[in-house]
Amino acid sequence: MKNIVIYSSDSNICLSLLMYFQNDYSVTTTTNISVLKAIDDDLKIDLVIIDAEPSKEVVDVCKMLKDKNPGIAIIVTYVYENNSKLFDTNIRKYASSIFYKPFDLSEVTSQLSALLV
Numbered sequence: 001m002k003n004i005v006i007y008s009s010d011s012n013i014c015l016s017l018l019m020y021f022q023n024d025y026s027v028t029t030t031t032n033i034s035v036l037k038a039i040d041d042d043l044k045i046d047l048v049i050i051d052a053e054p055s056k057e058v059v060d061v062c063k064m065l066k067d068k069n070p071g072i073a074i075i076v077t078y079v080y081e082n083n084s085k086l087f088d089t090n091i092r093k094y095a096s097s098i099f100y101k102p103f104d105l106s107e108v109t110s111q112l113s114a115l116l117v
Contacts, residue, residue: 001025001026002025002026002046002047002116003025003026003028003043003044003045003046003047004021004025004026004027004028004045004046004047004048004049004112005027005028005029005030005035005036005039005045005047005048005049006018006021006027006028006029006030006048006049006051007029007030007031007032007033007035007036007048007049007050007051007052008029008031008050008051008052009031009033009051009052010031010051011031013051014029014030014031015029017029017049020105020109021112025116033052033057033058033061036048036050036061036065037061037064039065039068045069045072046072046073046116047072047073047074047075047096047112047115047116048065048072048073048074048075049074049075049076049077049112050062050074050075050076050077051076051077051078052076052078053078053079053084054076054078054084054087054088054091055087056087058076058087058091059087059090059091059094062074062076062091062093062094062095063093063094065094066094073096073097073112073115073116074094074095074096074097075095075096075097075098075099075108075111075112075115076091076095076097076098076099077098077099077100077101077103077108078098078100078101079100079101080100080101096111096115097111097115099111
């Protein structure tokens with residue numbers, strides 16, 4: 001079974017995505033971004049979903065995850081705003097997919113399935 005880690009500062013989003021994906025994947029959720037920074041290479045994480053407004057910290061976490069495991073898939077979700085263009089550009093260097101809110105969960109599911117083939 002593929003392993004997914006979901007980060008959001010909103011515990012309701014974590015819980016909703018956990019319930020949605022738990023039948024098909026092994027899912028771990030966290031509301032603490034530091035947990036993503038501490039992911040060990042031995043954990044065999046296949047995909048990370050990051051639900052967070054674009055920031056230097058999010059870019060740095062995406063880069064760190066890719067540096068540790070170039071094969072890891074990263075999906076980032078957030079509300080797009082004009083003042084986030086620079087971060088958006090930088091996140092795209094590392095993210096496999098970006099979805100702007102509100103997003104269609106079926107599109108995210110399709111992309112997740114494609115990334116975890």
